[in-house]
Amino acid sequence: MIRIVKTLAIALVLALISGAGIAQQVAKLLPEKSSITISGTSTVHDWEEEVKTFNVNLTLDFQDNKIKEIHNVDLICNSSSIVSDYSLMTSKTLNALQAEKHPEIVFNMITIEKLTTQDHNFSGVLTGNLSMAGVTKRVRVEFTGSNGSNIITIKGSKQINMADFNIDPPTAMLGALKTGENVVISFTLQFQIS
Numbered sequence: 001m002i003r004i005v006k007t008l009a010i011a012l013v014l015a016l017i018s019g020a021g022i023a024q025q026v027a028k029l030l031p032e033k034s035s036i037t038i039s040g041t042s043t044v045h046d047w048e049e050e051v052k053t054f055n056v057n058l059t060l061d062f063q064d065n066k067i068k069e070i071h072n073v074d075l076i077c078n079s080s081s082i083v084s085d086y087s088l089m090t091s092k093t094l095n096a097l098q099a100e101k102h103p104e105i106v107f108n109m110i111t112i113e114k115l116t117t118q119d120h121n122f123s124g125v126l127t128g129n130l131s132m133a134g135v136t137k138r139v140r141v142e143f144t145g146s147n148g149s150n151i152i153t154i155k156g157s158k159q160i161n162m163a164d165f166n167i168d169p170p171t172a173m174l175g176a177l178k179t180g181e182n183v184v185i186s187f188t189l190q191f192q193i194s
Contacts, residue, residue: 002003018111025072025154027058027191034190036077040183047089047179053081058152067122073109079132092170096162099185106131110138121146135165150193151188 036051054077061068079099084090097105107130115124123144130139143156162169162181169179 006187008093010087012095019120019182024059024060025193027060027062027193029056029058030151030190030192031055033149033153034188036185036187038082038183038185041180043178047086048083049082049084051077053078054169056189056191058191062147062152065147066117067115067118067147068117070109070112070115070124070126073107073128075107078085078103078104079103089170090125096133102134104131107139107141120148132161132165133167137164145170152191152193154189154191157184 012075031054034054034056036054037048038051039046039048041047054075056076057072057074058070059072060070079097079102080094082090082093082097082099084093094100107128108124109128111127113125113127116122121144123142126141126143127138128141129136139158139160141156143154145152145154147153160183162183169181171178
């Protein structure tokens with residue numbers, strides 16, 4: 001019996017030591033290497049806008065230059081920082097988003113599924129709450145990524161129907177230009193692990 005207890009104690013200590021190398025880490029977003037764009041269609045031409053101001057909080061387990069687990073993802077975008085090459089489109093977008101009343105677009109991760117890693121590449125699916133224009137909906141976002149020694153790059157896109165968030169698609173030129181209800185939010189995010 002004593003021998004069994006000693007064996008279990010040694011196994012527990014070894015498990016703790018081997019697990020000690022895996023620790024939750026906060027990854028630092030590199031804004032100059034990251035981008036978020038919103039693209040859509042209209043009766044005149046396709047369009048694209050860029051989110052100029054945003055931040056992402058990412059907490060993960062990173063060991064041996066590999067992602068073992070993602071614990072938390074929180075994205076906050078400044079609604080009024082969404083800009084187009086056309087000032088009229090920018091203005092219409094900010095009005096549609098009610099940017100003064102709802103200054104932030106927020107995504108909060110709830111769960112992660114299908115996280116797989118192979119060599120220095122990984123992929124998965126995030127489920128979380130997306131809040132825009134005062135409406136919150138649950139969404140699933142597929143992503144892929146790669147990592148080097150201390151740099152992580154994550155890419156993905158998600159099609160959103162603006163009507164789901166009670167957002168009226170922007171119009172212009174007395175209604176001659178009408179944007180489609182569906183937009184695609186695309187992102188490339190780069191992080192540094194310290």
